[in-house]
Amino acid sequence: MMARDIMMDYPLPAYWQDFERLTCELCRALWDDPGTQRHGRAGQAQGGIDISGRDNNHNGQRVVVQCKKRVWKTVASKETPASSLTIQEIDDEIKEFINSGKIADRYIIAITGLRDKSLQNHIDSINDSKVNTFEVNIWFWDEYSEWLSENPKIEAKYYHDIVKFRSEYSSEELFCEMLHSAFDRPAFHTEFYCENNIDNFLQALESIQQALTTGNLVNRDGHVQNQVRIPDKRKLPLEYQQLKKKIQNLRDYTTQEVRTGAITQQNEWLIISNSVIIGKMNAFRIEIIHLLNKILDHYGFEHFSLEAY
Numbered sequence: 469m470m471a472r473d474i475m476m477d478y479p480l481p482a483y484w485q486d487f488e489r490l491t492c493e494l495c496r497a498l499w500d501d502p503g504t505q506r507h508g509r510a511g512q513a514q515g516g517i518d519i520s521g522r523d524n525n526h527n528g529q530r531v532v533v534q535c536k537k538r539v540w541k542t543v544a545s546k547e548t549p550a551s552s553l554t555i556q557e558i559d560d561e562i563k564e565f566i567n568s569g570k571i572a573d574r575y576i577i578a579i580t581g582l583r584d585k586s587l588q589n590h591i592d593s594i595n596d597s598k599v600n601t602f603e604v605n606i607w608f609w610d611e612y613s614e615w616l617s618e619n620p621k622i623e624a625k626y627y628h629d630i631v632k633f634r635s636e637y638s639s640e641e642l643f644c645e646m647l648h649s650a651f652d653r654p655a656f657h658t659e660f661y662c663e664n665n666i667d668n669f670l671q672a673l674e675s676i677q678q679a680l681t682t683g684n685l686v687n688r689d690g691h692v693q694n695q696v697r698i699p700d701k702r703k704l705p706l707e708y709q710q711l712k713k714k715i716q717n718l719r720d721y722t723t724q725e726v727r728t729g730a731i732t733q734q735n736e737w738l739i740i741s742n743s744v745i746i747g748k749m750n751a752f753r754i755e756i757i758h759l760l761n762k763i764l765d766h767y768g769f770e771h772f773s774l775e776a777y
Contacts, residue, residue, distance in 0.1 A: 478612070478613055478616055478626075478630065480609065481626075484535070487535055487578075487580060488518055488519070488535045489506070490626055491533060491535050491578050491607075492505065492506050494616075494619065495519055495521055495531075497615075497619050497622065498523075498615065499521055499522065499524055499525060500523075500524040501521045501523065501524050503521060503522070504519065504522075505520065506518060506519055507519060507532070516532075516534050516565035516575075517532045517533070517565065518533055519532065519533040519535070520532045520533070520572075523574070529573040529574055530571065530573050531574040532565070532570065532572045532574075532575055532576070533576040533577075533578055533607075534561050534565070534575070534578065536557065536578065552579070553577070553587060553606075555586070558591070561577055562575065562594070562604060566600070571602075573603065574603045574604075574605060575600075575602050575603070575604050576604075576605045576606070576607055577605070577607070578607040579607070579609070580609045581608055581609060582610060582690070583608045583610050587606055588606065591605065591606050639696070639697050640767045641767075641769070642696045642697075643683075643696050643697070643698065643699060643767070644767050645696075646683065646685055646694050646696045647763065647764065648764075648772055649685060649693065650675070650676045650679045650680070651676065651757070652772075653672050654669075654672070655668075655669050655672035655673065655676075656672075656753060656756075656757065656772075656774060657774070657775065665733070665736070666731060666733050666738050667733075668688065669722065669738075670722060670723065671688060672688075673715055673718060673722075675687075676715060677712065677715055677719075680712050680715075683695055683696045704763075705763050707759045707762040707763050708763055710759050711756065711759040711763065714752065714759060715756060718749065718752040718753070718756065721748070721752065722749065725740075725745055730742055730745055731745065753774065754774065757772055757774045760772050
């Protein structure tokens, strides 16, 4: 299988049943086992198993998967996939599988949450203890995004609209759209005397820096909004590095003034009493947008306007 230029980010399945079907199809591809199937049906006791099959890329290991779901419903008989998991839930799922008497070489818990170091460390501890006769793995949505990018047939089946959209635009157009989205936030539309949270402002700068470096644009909650391939460094305009440096300068200057007490947070309001500081920070933003528009010019894309909402 050939990987794409960049791993895309995909919306989570709307319902638990969709997540289970998607997981089953990916397992068939990953394990090279067309016999991989969903286990039982809704309402039946499943012993901590939703999917079972053999991993023919690892000596035919017997593998079972538990697709962790929430218990509440948004539509009759439609349960939403889990977006988080606790260590206790992991232990409970493993215990349920052991009590079922089923046999496997590998037991996988699949969730739609992002990678969590504490959960990964707990899984490592379980495997290191060798208390079980089987290996325990955990799959996060990050893995699903990678696998979907590597399996275009499955990707097209479950995410037809995303595939269609991506095929209609050049990588440069998608890159410029990402740049527009990255700067389209209060940090670049609100006058500083109207700003209401310094943490949000600094977080916005950090998110923009991450987008410029990796092509991954995240929102305030850390969820990926957009992913694009950044053009080859040799083909990027000179202003790109200047833009990254100028954003870091603004971030450093703001952090410095917070430390000196010149910028303070009072209740829900950001207080900058020194007009010189306000002027300098606004000048930074004007310079940043000037560099951004130079980059957009390079690709023949429309300018970003530094205007209030």
